[in-house]
Amino acid sequence: MQDLQSVLARSASTLQTISDSATLDAEVLLCHVLEKNRSYLRTWPEKRLTNEQLRQFSRLLERRQQGQPIAYITGTREFWSRDFIVNPSVLIPRPDTETLIEVCLQLLESKPGAKLIDLGTGSGIIAITLAAEYSQLKVTAVDNSTEALDTAQNNAQLNHTPNIRFLNSNWLAEVPQEKFDFIVSNPPYIDVNDPHLSKGDVRFEPNSALIAEQQGLQDILDISQQSHQHLSHGGYLIFEHGYNQKQAVHDLLEQQQYQNIHCVHDLSGHPRVSYAQWLPQL
Structure with missing residues (x-):
């Protein structure tokens, strides 16, 4: 019998070997096919699927069995209570990055x-x-990938944020000579030899957005150097980084003559976001 309950039970069992969240994965994929939320599955467990719905679900389930991330299969991911389009040209949003948002919002209260x-x-x-x-914030969004920029622009339209301009640039290299109060980044910070690169979702994500030279610190160094010419006096440089990079990032920012360096821990208690001020002597 092809009702919701039996289909979910069978598919969750199938995914047990490749996923730590097999039941949730099956529910998300089925909701995507049905265009319903997860409460619908619990309210109507006896509802039967059409043959076309079963075919669609089987195709998605097969992709998940191959290890493909749920977000790439469905094409969306929620972040900060908003929906975002995602695809293999961009990283999948993660809860860790909400720590960076919290830091920015706190600092933006006065500006x-x-x-x-x-x-x-x-x-x-x-x-x-x-x-x-x-909505008063004047935002510039930069990426070196035109595919990523296209995705970001689509997401800006989806989320009704007209106060953003988009630029194709390798960090700040092609950004006009202007000053910013905040330079924010979640750059590549994983070392090329990190064993986590061969596990889970990251196997399918773009290496250019994950991996950095110099034990994962090269892009953080490049950005901190380039930011000298683009930060206003008293402006903030804010990074997400690896859980084991707190001291290295602190030392790097100190060497680049940033002041008031702080580190904030994520929800798991790991050092995740570092920020500092640019206060050169005038």
Whole structure:
């Protein structure tokens, strides 16, 4: 019998060997096919699927069995209570990045009309979330990938954030000579030899958005150096980084003459976001 309950039970069992969240994965995929939310599955467990719905679900289930991330299969991911389009040209949004959003929102309280640039915007979750929270904020979103920029622009339209401009640039290299109050980035910070690169969703995500030279620190160094010419006096440089990079990032920022360096832990208690001020002697 092909009702929701039996289909879910069978598919969750099938996914047990490749996923730590097999039941949730099956529910999300089935909801995607049905265009319903998960409460529908619990309210109507006896509802029967059509043959076409079963065929669609089987195709999605097969992709998940191959290890493909749920977000790439469905084409969407929620972040900060908003929906974002995702595809293999961009990273999948993760809860860790919400820590960076929290830091930015706290610092923006006293400067809601500030100028902010998001480097390596990817799907645009940082730029769009901040632009949506502060409509007076003047946001620039930068990425070196035209495919990623297309995705971010689509997400900006989806989330109604007209206060963002998009630029194709390798970090700040092609950004006009102007000053920003905030430079924000979730750059590549994983070392090329990190064993996590061969596990889970990251196997399918773009290496250019994950891996950095110099034990994962090269892009953080490049951005911190380039930011000298683009930060206003007292402006903030804010990074997401690896859980084991707190001291290295602190030392790097100190060497680059940033001041008031702080690190904030994520929901799992790991050091995740570092920020500092640019206060050169005038």
